[in-house]
Amino acid sequence: MDMRIGILGAGGMADALGTQWARAGHEVMVSGRDLSRSTAQAARMSTAAASAPSAGAAVSASAGTGVVAGVAGAGVVAEVSRAGERGRVLAGSFAEVAEFGEVVVVAVREAGLLDTLHAAGLALRGKALIDVTNAANPKEYDITHSLARLIGEVSGGHVVKAFNLCHVDVWRMTPPVFDGRPLAVPLCGDDPGALTAARTLVTDLGCTPVDGGGAERAALLEATAAFMIGLWFSGADAQAVLPPLPSSGTHQPA
Numbered sequence: 001m002d003m004r005i006g007i008l009g010a011g012g013m014a015d016a017l018g019t020q021w022a023r024a025g026h027e028v029m030v031s032g033r034d035l036s037r038s039t040a041q042a043a044r045m046s047t048a049a050a051s052a053p054s055a056g057a058a059v060s061a062s063a064g065t066g067v068v069a070g071v072a073g074a075g076v077v078a079e080v081s082r083a084g085e086r087g088r089v090l091a092g093s094f095a096e097v098a099e100f101g102e103v104v105v106v107a108v109r110e111a112g113l114l115d116t117l118h119a120a121g122l123a124l125r126g127k128a129l130i131d132v133t134n135a136a137n138p139k140e141y142d143i144t145h146s147l148a149r150l151i152g153e154v155s156g157g158h159v160v161k162a163f164n165l166c167h168v169d170v171w172r173m174t175p176p177v178f179d180g181r182p183l184a185v186p187l188c189g190d191d192p193g194a195l196t197a198a199r200t201l202v203t204d205l206g207c208t209p210v211d212g213g214g215a216e217r218a219a220l221l222e223a224t225a226a227f228m229i230g231l232w233f234s235g236a237d238a239q240a241v242l243p244p245l246p247s248s249g250t251h252q253p254a
């Protein structure tokens with residue numbers, strides 16, 4: 001189902017995710033601190049959305065065909081038939097974005113989080129909020145001060161933490177598939193409606209939603225990002241620190 005998606009932010013994450021969602025047919029509105037910059041950003045996103053196939057449509061159309069990325073066959077055909085449905089990308093103030101979105105994505109830097117939420121105002125109350133934020137300095141991340149919790153308390157919205165584990169360039173991939181496996185995206189939140197919306201947004205990227213537990217587990221997702229970013233910056237292959245599922249200790253050998 002197509003949605004109106006408001007994005008608080010007009011930077012890299014807003015660009016990467018919002019372009020993909022516009023491609024999938026949603027209407028998107030972005031916001032930064034300067035409306036003329038956000039308007040230019042929205043125009044670039046509209047152009048990019050119209051010029052490439054939707055990752056989610058390509059993956060679902062290719063399901064069962066053995067084609068993972070929609071480069072050939074069924075994926076492209078499905079996208080051509082959807083071309084006229086692609087969403088627009090608009091720009092507005094933080095308050096306008098909060099009013100506009102059936103779902104509102106929080107994609108600003110930690111330094112601007114409180115100002116942005118206050119500028120967005122009362123329209124966020126009771127709304128589905130997708131929180132993609134991470135701590136500005138992963139080395140100083142304090143698990144007792146979760147950004148997701150702060151966002152929920154200040155806004156009164158139903159927060160789902162998501163999309164914070166991967167670099168912005170991963171969210172530009174159409175679709176993010178590694179070694180033949182679509183990227184799995186953990187979601188932490190309590191509200192069933194907000195979680196349903198978040199699952200749709202994950203699927204539209206060509207990714208697989210994973211239940212990460214309730215809102216209280218969002219801090220663990222933030223801590224995981226801080227830890228992984230530390231490993232990546234030290235040059236380690238962070239993906240290599242986890243065993244595959246059969247060796248996780250949860251599966252008995254056959």
Ligand SMILES: NC(=O)c1ccc[n+]([C@@H]2O[C@H](COP(=O)([O-])OP(=O)(O)OC[C@H]3O[C@@H](n4cnc5c(N)ncnc54)[C@H](OP(=O)(O)O)[C@@H]3O)[C@@H](O)[C@H]2O)c1
Nearest residue numbers: 009010011012013032033107108109111112133134167168
């Ligand atoms: N980049 C990544 O790889 C990545 C990955 C996962 C999660 N995240 C998280 O996603 C969030 C957005 O990241 P991003 O890469 O999109 O950042 P970005 O490109 O720097 O954009 C940040 C956005 O925040 C807005 N903002 C509002 N108040 C601000 C302030 N006081 N200082 C700085 N910016 C302010 C900016 O407004 P203007 O448009 O007016 O500048 C801009 O729209 C961050 O919390 C980040 O930790 C980032």
